[in-house]
Amino acid sequence: MADLSVKVAGVSFANPLIAASGTFGFGREYGEFYPLSKLGGISCKGITLKRRDGNPPPRIAETPSGILNAVGLQNPGVDVFIREDLPWLKQQNTVVIANIAGNTVEDYCAMAEKLSETDVDMIELNISCPNVKSGGVQFGTSCESVGQITKEVRAHCRKPLIVKLSPNVTDIASIAQAAEAGGADAISMINTLTGMKIDIRTRRPIIRNNTGGLSGAAVFPVAVRMVWQVSNAVSIPIIGMGGITTWEDAVEMMIAGATALQIGTVLFSDPYAPVKIAEGINQFLNDNHIASVTELTGTVIPW
Amino acid sequence: MADLSVKVAGVSFANPLIAASGTFGFGREYGEFYPLSKLGGISCKGITLKRRDGNPPPRIAETPSGILNAVGLQNPGVDVFIREDLPWLKQQNTVVIANIAGNTVEDYCAMAEKLSETDVDMIELNISCPNVKSGGVQFGTSCESVGQITKEVRAHCRKPLIVKLSPNVTDIASIAQAAEAGGADAISMINTLTGMKIDIRTRRPIIRNNTGGLSGAAVFPVAVRMVWQVSNAVSIPIIGMGGITTWEDAVEMMIAGATALQIGTVLFSDPYAPVKIAEGINQFLNDNHIASVTELTGTVIPW
Amino acid sequence: MKYDIRQLRLLSNEAIAKGIYDMRLAYGENEIPVQCGQFAHVYVPGKSLRRPISVCDARDGVLRLVYQVKGEGTKIMSQMKQGEQVDVLVPLGNGFCVDKEKKYALIGGGIGVPPMLYTAAQCKEPLAITGFRSRELVILQEDFAQAGAEAVLVTDDGSAGKKGFVTDVLRERIAEVDEVCACGPTSMLEAVARVCAEFGKPCQISLEERMACGIGACLVCAVKVRKNGEEIMQHVCKNGPVFNAEEVVFHG
Amino acid sequence: MKYDIRQLRLLSNEAIAKGIYDMRLAYGENEIPVQCGQFAHVYVPGKSLRRPISVCDARDGVLRLVYQVKGEGTKIMSQMKQGEQVDVLVPLGNGFCVDKEKKYALIGGGIGVPPMLYTAAQCKEPLAITGFRSRELVILQEDFAQAGAEAVLVTDDGSAGKKGFVTDVLRERIAEVDEVCACGPTSMLEAVARVCAEFGKPCQISLEERMACGIGACLVCAVKVRKNGEEIMQHVCKNGPVFNAEEVVFHG
């Protein structure tokens, strides 16, 4: 049995597999498949300062080897999360990451303050949600604004701070550097690539929001490339995600530079995927006489 | 029989299906499957001022519903193209588009001058090739440089000028506007999204260039979204591409805003794809009593 | 653990009407713990999302899914062969609440008919009113009769059964029934709900929405409902697919 | 038109060694217009790229492809069943040039052995030297004998035939032959080329490179060759897969 534990920004995870924000709710439903302690951690559904109802349906469409979604940050608000979900989550013996999104920098700071008072393990700054008009991605696409918001939230945040990056940018490495300079303890990446699908009979976009975020296996090569570029540009750890489907993908993402991983879209076809991936990684490490999964991170040998 | 002909920047195409640059060489090989007159046009392999040998192999990898390539602009140089390939191509009764890439603005201008003396039908400015160190994409990722190079080449170009955009940018609509302002007669999009694939046994990138360009069905939703955004931002026609695989995809891309289409990656699994897509579009138009394919362009009804 | 994935052996998968297939899966145990109106989330090889299909029947250890080929996913389902293992997540959602003491009208429209069959099997002599566009789409009529229901068939064009809509029949017969359960296109459900409201009969309706997780985690299958005067978002997969018609905000 | 896609009926697809399959396809006409050393580009459902597989045999209207399961594509191929239609683009590339008047040594290493069989069938009493890692990977020995070849078997570990490398045998026997043709891992091809150069024998080698189009249009399958003193890029699918060993720039 290889050592699967990893550490990100001082927080220990039993294994590198974290449920991706927005695909796993607050854990209760998937907790009816397997004990959540099988996961290294859970990144909770993105929360906002006040309750949000999200976008009208349809919120999802299928694409080749991927999906588009535009949930639009439906959530009960940070207070309800702290009161009703966090206590239960903290009993599940897994790392709990709160994913926060806001309309304004003040929103983010207020949430960081509130969450710093709780026993949530980490805070993930979602400045990359493409599916809401304001509230996220407008902060995530320029170095200045990423540096700025990270710095301000950092000042209100007494938890390890993860900044989650959007792939819809020209130069992801500089964005990551801006987050690092702003005080991020870790980077998580990638959020979804903006995409669109149109019903050719009705000529209507299938997603009611017109565009949605592309995730799933289709984006995996883009995610690996970006994780590699960012790992060459920053020295804080990276939580890699975007289309991880098999244990081979997980190993590849770590070799590209990730310290831990988030698993999202594949849950929808196989709810057990993160558990199977953890087993697959363990087998791979054993077969290759690698003692600890941490030995994979960033070991790509570029040409 | 519906009318499949389209016009882009004054040039008439028998149908909207154009072979995508780099996937079809200079046409001779696929011309052994079907007469090239079955296609609306051919965008030739990217050419440079001097001969280029391209990147060392492997130059290709397979990904979920897509491929990565990094050919690195192997080509015989513009003079050989003009002397040895163009005369043959011009006999094939299809529109011939020269796709040009360079290390410097002067390279581009020199090629535009040379090609303007020939009977090539259009010139496609490739400022989006992600697979060469210099020579393309560095011009394609900021509005300033796109505007600049378009303007300079425009001054040397007496053929209709298409500017081909990279999807690896934060704001594709402004880039397209810069090309339009610089004097482009049409936009073609999207070139490939940069991606990476690593062999987990050797820890080596599979593509010798480390990264490659992602194309094929996986990128289709991103391409549709970008074509839609650009069609809302410019008034010059768009040649849409990126993952078109079926006639339904072709119709969708046109509804999103494309006037004509390029077909690339799908050729590798089905060499007849563009011919079948043309037939499928024709059937769709007949079934829906649409007289001309031009009636599809930009007819999406956003929510 | 409340949920599990099951690999069920395909017993048969035959066309029973134009483009409509009847898939029968061996459940393993004889008593299948499924409530009428619940659904199965079917894995389709090569697809990113499962396909939600209502349970049509679940008696004698056979899980029956009746589905129409719409797009690629259901097409692949229709090509699955006897002996294959089908990966299903079942049962999901909340089904119809039926009470053996009451008289039900069960309304099905088109491909919304299948779940009403297992519902009929749970009721006492229900009135099953099923409507189809035309003759070649009619399904399950003998099954309803065998399940002890009075089966009334209508078609839009009169090519089988009576010509007309399910609501025409419902209106004529509503006095006889205590409660109504319905599944079908939204426009039909709205019409049924209106008739029930008019006559003061409780009405349960089964809704459809595009889904991902199928269990309430991803929040994609939203539907707006009115609870205690407030409009809130619920989810078809977890709170539904069956909702109290009075609470649903149509066109929400 | 020089090229066409063919849908060939699968006659059989059986394992003939550990992880190695023998696929036989009905070509339709008895005389298959394939040169030895040419390859087929096989469509694999669900995959973006075809898989290049050398023609192992093409006599009596049966196209035979012998392949090893490496990754997902060849795994899917190994699951194809009798009666299915297999979509192949064949013949592609330039094969071995053989001359009935000459004596050939045909060298195959591992999964490079299959194309040497059809090559053997085109030669007069060739010497076929085939090498494998070990016993459980040995294939096609009787086939070579039946094709009129003298079949010499070597394995790296001596578990079947002689222990050693194909080049050991080649060195011993090279005086007998006029020319050498080889297919196998690059390291073996280099070694074979070196022996041939040493003894002044012409040598043709079949190379592998990752492919997309298979016909010379996309330029992905590049190989560096020396022509008239100049190094240029050629393409395995169109100029090869068989090259004159002297011209190939190894590690180019």
Ligand SMILES: Cc1cc2nc3c(=O)[nH]c(=O)nc-3n(C[C@H](O)[C@H](O)[C@H](O)COP(=O)(O)OP(=O)(O)OC[C@H]3O[C@@H](n4cnc5c(N)ncnc54)[C@H](O)[C@@H]3O)c2cc1C
């Ligand atoms: C609770 C529930 C029960 C259902 N029961 C049945 C049934 O018993 N029989 C039956 O034939 N159909 C039923 N449907 C509809 C069925 O799920 C869709 O027809 C099917 O998913 C279409 O898949 P496709 O791949 O053929 O179509 P595609 O258009 O290729 O599907 C693309 C995506 O859209 C989704 N989608 C498309 N149409 C619908 C729809 N109407 N509802 C939900 N998702 C959709 C698909 O699941 C898939 O994710 C039910 C839907 C729900 C939500």
Ligand SMILES: Cc1cc2nc3c(=O)[nH]c(=O)nc-3n(C[C@H](O)[C@H](O)[C@H](O)COP(=O)(O)OP(=O)(O)OC[C@H]3O[C@@H](n4cnc5c(N)ncnc54)[C@H](O)[C@@H]3O)c2cc1C
């Ligand atoms: C001209 C030629 C003839 C060949 N003849 C044979 C043969 O007779 N028998 C046989 O077993 N194999 C042969 N090969 C190798 C065979 O093509 C690969 O083993 C096969 O493509 C692997 O596919 P996969 O899906 O199993 O592997 P994956 O690794 O999943 O494939 C991923 C991608 O890489 C490509 N690839 C991987 N390995 C190779 C390789 N060695 N050469 C070319 N492309 C590769 C695949 O085609 C695919 O595009 C030949 C290759 C070439 C170029």
Ligand SMILES: Cc1cc2nc3c(=O)[nH]c(=O)nc-3n(C[C@H](O)[C@H](O)[C@H](O)COP(=O)(O)O)c2cc1C
């Ligand atoms: C339905 C859905 C909802 C999502 N919601 C959020 C969210 O609330 N906050 C967030 O940071 N990311 C959200 N994401 C993005 C994922 O966390 C993840 O970055 C992305 O899906 C890529 O990973 P994957 O391909 O493994 O799904 C969502 C993704 C999906 C599919």
Ligand SMILES: Cc1cc2nc3c(=O)[nH]c(=O)nc-3n(C[C@H](O)[C@H](O)[C@H](O)COP(=O)(O)O)c2cc1C
């Ligand atoms: C092998 C290969 C080579 C390419 N070479 C070029 C090129 O030389 N010039 C260019 O503008 N685009 C080139 N492209 C990009 C395509 O023209 C097209 O923009 C892209 O592949 C997306 O379309 P597709 O998904 O239909 O292939 C190349 C693509 C591939 C796959």
Ligand code: FES
């Ligand atoms: S499908 Fe995920 S919440 Fe309903």
Ligand code: FES
């Ligand atoms: S595979 Fe396209 S040139 Fe060889």
